[in-house]
Amino acid sequence: MSKSKTAYFCQHCGYESVKWLGQCPSCQQWNSFLEEPVHKDDKKKKKWSDDEKRIGPKTISLSDVESKPEHRIQSPDTELNRVLGGGIVTGSLVLVAGEPGIGKSTLFLQAGLQLKNIRVLYISGEESEQQIKMRADRLKAHNEDFYLLTETSTDEIFLEIKRIRPQLVIVDSIQTLQTPHIDSSPGSVSQIRECAAEFQRFAKESNTPVFLIGHITKDGSIAGPKVLEHMVDTVLQFEGDRHYAYRILRTLKNRFGSTAELGIYEMSDQGMRGVLNPSEILITQKEENLSGIAIAATLEGLRPLLIEVQALVTQSVYGTPQRTVSGFDLRRLQLLLAVLEKRGGFPFGNKDVFLNIAGGLKIEDPSTDLAVLCALLSSHEDQPLPTSICFAGEVGLSGEIRAVNRIEQRIAEAEKLGFEKIVVSKYNQKSLAKSKFGIEIVAMSRVEDLYRYLFP
Numbered sequence: 001m002s003k004s005k006t007a008y009f010c011q012h013c014g015y016e017s018v019k020w021l022g023q024c025p026s027c028q029q030w031n032s033f034l035e036e037p038v039h040k041d042d043k044k045k046k047k048w049s050d051d052e053k054r055i056g057p058k059t060i061s062l063s064d065v066e067s068k069p070e071h072r073i074q075s076p077d078t079e080l081n082r083v084l085g086g087g088i089v090t091g092s093l094v095l096v097a098g099e100p101g102i103g104k105s106t107l108f109l110q111a112g113l114q115l116k117n118i119r120v121l122y123i124s125g126e127e128s129e130q131q132i133k134m135r136a137d138r139l140k141a142h143n144e145d146f147y148l149l150t151e152t153s154t155d156e157i158f159l160e161i162k163r164i165r166p167q168l169v170i171v172d173s174i175q176t177l178q179t180p181h182i183d184s185s186p187g188s189v190s191q192i193r194e195c196a197a198e199f200q201r202f203a204k205e206s207n208t209p210v211f212l213i214g215h216i217t218k219d220g221s222i223a224g225p226k227v228l229e230h231m232v233d234t235v236l237q238f239e240g241d242r243h244y245a246y247r248i249l250r251t252l253k254n255r256f257g258s259t260a261e262l263g264i265y266e267m268s269d270q271g272m273r274g275v276l277n278p279s280e281i282l283i284t285q286k287e288e289n290l291s292g293i294a295i296a297a298t299l300e301g302l303r304p305l306l307i308e309v310q311a312l313v314t315q316s317v318y319g320t321p322q323r324t325v326s327g328f329d330l331r332r333l334q335l336l337l338a339v340l341e342k343r344g345g346f347p348f349g350n351k352d353v354f355l356n357i358a359g360g361l362k363i364e365d366p367s368t369d370l371a372v373l374c375a376l377l378s379s380h381e382d383q384p385l386p387t388s389i390c391f392a393g394e395v396g397l398s399g400e401i402r403a404v405n406r407i408e409q410r411i412a413e414a415e416k417l418g419f420e421k422i423v424v425s426k427y428n429q430k431s432l433a434k435s436k437f438g439i440e441i442v443a444m445s446r447v448e449d450l451y452r453y454l455f456p
Contacts, residue, residue: 027226075114077274079249089209092209093232097213108122119165153177158202167208174196179195248362289384291383293378294309294311296391311378322354328362328368344448393444394425400445401447404428423450426444
């Protein structure tokens with residue numbers, strides 16, 4: 001029997017130390033070290049191939065490696081295919097994280113049930129078989145090749161995997177699993193790391209795709225060691241506001257596709273429904289024209305989106321002006337307010353400013369700057385903008401309107417939704433062929449010129 005040892009692990013990044021440290025040398029977090037037992041097992045790691053020994057040399061020349069296209073499993077869920085880069089890559093390890101109750105389990109139970117002629121194993125460490133059956137009945141999906149296992153021990157799980165030979169494995173969740181090779185409790189840094197490593201070896205050696213559903217901490221980061229995100233091939237973040245019916249599946253890392261893709265779902269009584277044209281639902285239908293609203297033509301990954309930016313500018317009552325944002329970067333808003341005050345002479349220094357991106361979206365695209373600035377000016381002047389106009393441009397510190405990438409896709413999306421005008425940077429004009437668009441393209445170079453155009 002091997003001797004048990006203990007070590008100290010950082011609960012943020014998984015850094016290991018032989019003694020307690022006040023500050024982690026790796027992630028610089030304070031008071032994050034906890035003592036956990038470590039059991040070094042001398043037994044050989046499990047192999048998932050039928051052969052005991054690998055045949056052939058392990059080291060080969062790069063020129064001898066044959067280039068092959070990735071084999072992907074096409075899911076009926078088009079939004080999931082989109083964020084994964086075109087389908088589920090065989091042998092890939094995918095980590096999906098999100099807040100509790102956001103719909104992670106529902107989404108992947110539904111995805112597993114929709115895959116026909118694919119043997120799917122759903123491993124649950126959180127819910128009972130009856131609970132999962134009730135959810136499946138609510139989804140009204142049926143699949144004879146869908147198998148369910150409620151177990152937390154990795155030894156028992158891999159015995160069942162060898163018996164069933166699944167073609168896709170879904171683990172809900174990685175924080176509940178426990179391997180006998182580590183003596184610490186489930187959810188600890190060492191347990192999460194070792195359990196993920198076992199599934200990584202299984203996925204690569206058996207060429208079976210594995211989805212690991214994970215939790216997030218109170219500050220929004222994925223629970224467990226940071227090395228967990230490095231081990232997997234793809235990291236997906238499932239997010240959304242509980243007060244809205246829409247959920248967003250965002251790609252944070254993808255070794256087989258784009259890292260900025262976005263999938264939008266609508267949560268209903270019958271599960272998650274993919275939204276094929278999100279621009280129509282992100283723009284509020286209004287009977288009358290209101291001030292403080294502007295439409296931005298933005299991009300999320302390869303998908304053009306038209307979103308509604310709402311701003312409210314009021315006189316400050318409490319002395320210190322408030323700056324409140326939802327779905328937008330607060331520091332970016334302060335930068336735009338400083339540009340308006342310095343270049344345009346608008347007295348925003350004594351006014352409260354509230355900004356909201358409609359639909360519960362979180363936007364990071366710099367091309368939203370122009371729409372935010374116009375929404376602020378509209379609320380400040382209390383004059384509504386024309387409903388037939390939208391904006392796509394980045395604003396610089398000197399008040400210039402900078403060019404944005406892939407402007408033709410933004411213009412085409414605005415034209416498809418019935419907009420008559422789009423304001424872009426003058427520096428984007430060179431790469432545009434106006435004759436191919438039925439929408440009027442208004443080119444501007446300065447914020448002052450735009451103000452005179454909108455509020456003559």
